[in-house]
Amino acid sequence: MPWLLIAALGAGYLLGSIPSGWLAGLWLAGLDIRTQGSGSTGATNVLRVLGKGPALAVFMVDVLKGTAAVLLARYLLETGLGGAAGTLNHGLLDPGLVDWAVVAAGLAALAGHIWPIWLGGKGGKAVATGLGVLLGLAWPVGLASFGVFLAVLSISRVVSLSSVVAALALPLLMAAWCGPAGLRPAYMGLALLTTLLVVWRHRANLQRLWAGTEPRLGQKGT
Numbered sequence: 457m458p459w460l461l462i463a464a465l466g467a468g469y470l471l472g473s474i475p476s477g478w479l480a481g482l483w484l485a486g487l488d489i490r491t492q493g494s495g496s497t498g499a500t501n502v503l504r505v506l507g508k509g510p511a512l513a514v515f516m517v518d519v520l521k522g523t524a525a526v527l528l529a530r531y532l533l534e535t536g537l538g539g540a541a542g543t544l545n546h547g548l549l550d551p552g553l554v555d556w557a558v559v560a561a562g563l564a565a566l567a568g569h570i571w572p573i574w575l576g577g578k579g580g581k582a583v584a585t586g587l588g589v590l591l592g593l594a595w596p597v598g599l600a601s602f603g604v605f606l607a608v609l610s611i612s613r614v615v616s617l618s619s620v621v622a623a624l625a626l627p628l629l630m631a632a633w634c635g636p637a638g639l640r641p642a643y644m645g646l647a648l649l650t651t652l653l654v655v656w657r658h659r660a661n662l663q664r665l666w667a668g669t670e671p672r673l674g675q676k677g678t
Contacts, residue, residue, distance in 0.1 A: 460556055464529035468561035471525045472568025472585055475575050476517040477502045480510045489577055497572075498580030500615045503673075515584050521567050522588025529561030530554065530592075532554050555642035562589035562646060566653060581657040583619045591628075593643060600629045613672040616661035623654035 477497035481489030484506055493501045499518060504512035533554050569585040571577040583605075590598030605622035612618060630647035634640050655662075664670035 460532050461560075464532050464557060467528055467532075467566045469520045469568040470526035471528075472565030473572035473574060473579070474517070474521055475572050476567075477580060478513045478575055480506060480514050484510055490575070495578070496580050497575070497578075499584055501580075504507075504671075505524075513622035518569065518580070518584035519588035519591070521569065522562065522585040523592040524588075525565035526558050526562045526589055526592035527573055528560045533557050550641075552642070553638055555604045558593065559642040559646045562593065563649065565589060566650070570653075570657065581619070582653060583623075586654065588624075589646070589650075593646070594630070594633055597626070597629050597633045597647075600633075601626050604629075604672065609673070614665070614670055615673065616658050616670060617665060620658050620662065623651045626651050 462648055475497055477489050477499065480502055481487050481492070487505075489497055489501060489505060492505045493499070494504075499511045499515035504516045566589065568579075569582045570579050572579045587598055587602055590601060592598075601622050604625045605618045608621045609615065609618040627644065627647045630644055634643060639658045661670055
């Protein structure tokens with residue numbers, strides 16, 4: 457089954473690397489979104505540069521990239537592309553092993569979004585794609601995390617702060633979900649790693665937050 461795992465990881469990376477924000481800038485304004493605002497290809501920078509409509513479209517595509525990556529990986533690994541050798545019903549693949557492989561595909565999607573091969577490794581901050589991965593793996597956790605994001609955003613009007621708080625809450629939300637659903641180490645590992653990735657990608661924003669210079673929604677800035 458190694459080729460199925462390789463296919464799942466490759467598909468996850470390629471899905472994640474679809475440069476939706478960059479394409480929106482190119483198609484709608486003839487510009488490279490990486491030279492504007494924060495330089496990110498994510499929906500927040502698209503909002504600052506292109507407006508609400510393009511930003512919403514980019515956000516939805518970025519979420520779908522993460523969800524598609526994990527659902528495709530699970531399909532490949534659980535069905536073996538229709539072959540009996542890869543089917544869980546035949547007892548040849550351990551569900552825990554599939555969890556780790558699907559989580560790896562989700563992480564590959566995050567890597568593709570952050571370091572897209574098409575853009576020389578300069579992409580977005582993986583918040584929307586991370587949400588998509590969570591929705592594909594454990595939708596209650598994904599929705600709860602998004603709820604935390606929206607709650608903080610409604611109070612602070614600062615996207616970066618909302619993203620970081622939601623990321624910090626993620627391991628706790630995943631642990632709460634895993635309680636009644638049963639321990640899933642791969643999912644907890646993903647939650648912890650996603651938290652670290654999001655905080656690391658927002659390190660410059662955190663410095664501006666500390667200095668009081670981080671822009672709020674509706675303001676221009678980096």
